[in-house]
Amino acid sequence: MKQTVKGSTVCGKVQAPSSKSYAQRAIAAALLAKGKTTLENMELCSDTRAALMVSEALGAKYEQIDGSTYVITGNGHPHGSVIDIGESGLSTRMFTPIASLADTAITITGRGSILKRPMDMMIEPLRTLGAEVSSHDGYLPITVRGPLSGGTAEVDGSISSQFLTGLLMALPLAQDDTTLYVGKLNSIPYINMTIDVLRNFGIEIGHDEHYTEFFVEGRQEYTPRTYNIEGDWSGASCLLVAGAVAGEVTVSNLNPLSLQADVEIVEALSRAGAEIITEVNRITVKKYPLHAFEFDATHCPDLFPALVALAANCDGTSVLKGTVRLTHKESDRAETLRDEFGKLGVEVDISEENVMKVTGGRIKSAVVNSHNDHRVAMATAVAALAADGETIIEDAEAVSKSYPDFWHDLASITL
Numbered sequence: 001m002k003q004t005v006k007g008s009t010v011c012g013k014v015q016a017p018s019s020k021s022y023a024q025r026a027i028a029a030a031l032l033a034k035g036k037t038t039l040e041n042m043e044l045c046s047d048t049r050a051a052l053m054v055s056e057a058l059g060a061k062y063e064q065i066d067g068s069t070y071v072i073t074g075n076g077h078p079h080g081s082v083i084d085i086g087e088s089g090l091s092t093r094m095f096t097p098i099a100s101l102a103d104t105a106i107t108i109t110g111r112g113s114i115l116k117r118p119m120d121m122m123i124e125p126l127r128t129l130g131a132e133v134s135s136h137d138g139y140l141p142i143t144v145r146g147p148l149s150g151g152t153a154e155v156d157g158s159i160s161s162q163f164l165t166g167l168l169m170a171l172p173l174a175q176d177d178t179t180l181y182v183g184k185l186n187s188i189p190y191i192n193m194t195i196d197v198l199r200n201f202g203i204e205i206g207h208d209e210h211y212t213e214f215f216v217e218g219r220q221e222y223t224p225r226t227y228n229i230e231g232d233w234s235g236a237s238c239l240l241v242a243g244a245v246a247g248e249v250t251v252s253n254l255n256p257l258s259l260q261a262d263v264e265i266v267e268a269l270s271r272a273g274a275e276i277i278t279e280v281n282r283i284t285v286k287k288y289p290l291h292a293f294e295f296d297a298t299h300c301p302d303l304f305p306a307l308v309a310l311a312a313n314c315d316g317t318s319v320l321k322g323t324v325r326l327t328h329k330e331s332d333r334a335e336t337l338r339d340e341f342g343k344l345g346v347e348v349d350i351s352e353e354n355v356m357k358v359t360g361g362r363i364k365s366a367v368v369n370s371h372n373d374h375r376v377a378m379a380t381a382v383a384a385l386a387a388d389g390e391t392i393i394e395d396a397e398a399v400s401k402s403y404p405d406f407w408h409d410l411a412s413i414t415l
Contacts, residue, residue, distance in 0.1 A: 003377075003396035003407055005384040007365070010247040012413035014239055016231035016254050017403050018043045018068070023229045024051040024090050025194055028098060028169050029201040030072035031055040033222035037201075039070045040228045041253075046401045050086035054095050057083045058102075074224065078102050085110040085140075087401065089117055092140065093162035096122055097170040100131040100146040109141035113372065122163050125153040129171070129178065150176030150218045157185030164214075165194040172203045172220035180214040186325060187299050189261035196259055200227060230255050233262035235403040236283075237306040238378040240265055242410070243285035244274035245313040246385040249413055252282035261300035268295045268307055272314055292316030292360065301325035301333075304356070305379030308337050311358035312346040312383050320356040336376055340368045344383055344391070365389035374401040381410060 023042050028051070030037035042048065052062055052070075059076025083099070085092045085108055092114060099106040120138030127133050130149035135142040148170060155164055164182060168191075171178045185191070188211055195205050202223035206215035231253035243249030256263070256278050266283065269276055271293035275286040292314045297303050301322060311318035326333035334356060338348040345364040349357040365387045370377035377398045384391035399406040 001395070001397040003381065003393045005381045005391050005393065007387045007389060008246065008385050009415045010242050010249055010385060010413045011415055013250040013252065014409045014413060015252050016233070016236040016239075017045070017405065018229040019232040019234070019260060020045050020047045020402055021090065021190065021193060021232075021234070021260065022197065023048045024088070024094065025165070025169070025197040026227050026229060027051045027055050027072065028094055029197055029222055030224065031058055031060040031074045032098070032169065032173060033201060033224040034075040035073065035224035037072045037074065037224040038226040039072065040226065041068050042070055042229045043068050045404055046086060047088040047091065050088045051091045054083055054085060054091055058095065058099060074222070078104060078106060081105060082107045082109060085114065087112040087114045089114060089160070090162045090165070092119065093122065093160060094166040094169065096142060096144060097126065097148070097163070097166035100126055100144040100148050101170055101173055103145065103147050105143055105145040107141050107143040115140050118159060121156045121159060125155050125167070128153040129174070148174045150174035150178040150216075152179045153181070155180050155182045157182045161185060161187040161190045164191060168194055168198065168205055168214065168216065171216040172198070172218065174218045176218045178216040178218065180216070182212055182214065185211050187261060187301070189259060189299055192259045201225060230258060232402070233258060233260045233265065234302050235406070237262055237265040237303055238309065238382045239409065240269060240283065240285045241306050241310045242382045242385060242413070244269055244272065244287060244290065244310060245382065246287060247415070248284065248286045250282055250284040254281065254283055256283065262303050264300045265303055265306060268293065268303070268310065271295060272310055290314040290360070292318045294319045296321040298322035298325060302375060304333060305337060305375040306382070308341055308348060308356070308358050309379040309383040312341060312344070312360055312363060313386050314360040317357050317359045320358065321354060323350060323356050324354045333373065333376070336371045336373060337379075340371075340376060340380055341383065343368050344380070344387065346383070363387045365391045367392045367394065369394040370396060370398045372398045374398045374403065378403065378406055385414075
C-alpha cells in the first residue's frame, strides 16, 4: 500500500489509541488469573490481536463485549503444540516463559522480521529455572517444556527488557521462590509498567533500587479484575510532533503521569522549543520556532523515529543517544532512519557509536519506504507535512502493527 502525504498545516483533536504495551501485559495477566477479567479501552492492533490469539492457545477464552471491551477467562490448559506469535517481539519474549509453566512441549514460532530477532537470551535462564528449551540457533522457532520450578538465574537485559517481563509474569506461579540477577537492563520504564500491571492483578514483585536483583515469591495467585487500558504515548508521539512542526494538535486519552517510557516525548518537545499545554487527560502541542536539542532515548528507543522527525524540523544539529537499542527492531531502525530521511533531504549521521546526529533544514518531497516498520512509516509521514510537495510512503500498511487508524487520524487534522 502506498500513502501520499502533502506538505500541509495540521489543526485538530485526536484520541490516542490504547497502549499495546499495557494491553499485551494485561492479556497475559488475564490468562494467568482464575476467573473472568474485563479489559476496557482495548483496541486491537496486530500486536494486541497476536497476544489475544496466543492467550487463547495457552488456555484462555475471550469474548468481545463491544468495540473496545473484552472479557477473558483465564487459568485454562494449553491446546495445541505450536503457537504463531506473528511479528510481536513483546509477545514472543513474554509468552515464552508463560508457556514454560506447562508440562507439555510448546513451540513458539512467528513470521517476518521476528524470525531474525535474537531469542538466545531466554535459553539458559529458562533451563536454569527448570524448563527444557531448544531453539533454531538462538532464533525462533523455540520449543519449551516446563514446568518452571523457580530458583536463581542470571538474565541479560542489554538487548531487551521483554524477556524479564515474561519471567516476572510467569514465576509467581512457580513452585519455589526465585531470585533474578539482571545485568545491563535497558528500558527500565517498561519493567515498571510490568510491575504495575502485576500489582493490579494481585502479584507482588520485589527488586533493589538499581533494578539488578528481583525477588519473586512463588505460589502466588493472580486475581481477575476489571482493568482499563490507558492511551498509548508511543502512537501519540508522532501526532504530537506533527503539531510541533506543522500547526497545532490536541491528543486526548493520555495520562501525563503514565509509567510508559514514551511519555518522555513531552520532554523532547520542550527541549526543542515547542509550545506545550498539558491537561488532565490530554496534551496540546503548537508550532513554534524549533531549535536543535539533545536527548537520551536509551530507555525509550521506540521514540527514535518521532525524534528524528522532530529534529529534522529544528534549526541546527540535534544529538540523540541510545542507538544501540535500534538494531533488533522491525528493521535495523538506525540505518532505516538514516536512509529514508536522507531521501527527504535530512542528514542523519550514525557514524558515532550509540549516537545519532540529525541536521535540520528544508525537507524535500520524495518516495520513501517504511521497510515494514510501523514507526518509520508514521515518522516519515509527519516529516512530510513540512515538505515542499507530495511524499509517497511505500509499505504504509505497516502502521497496523501498533496504530491501524493512523492514516485516518492524520487525515482528520490535515488542512
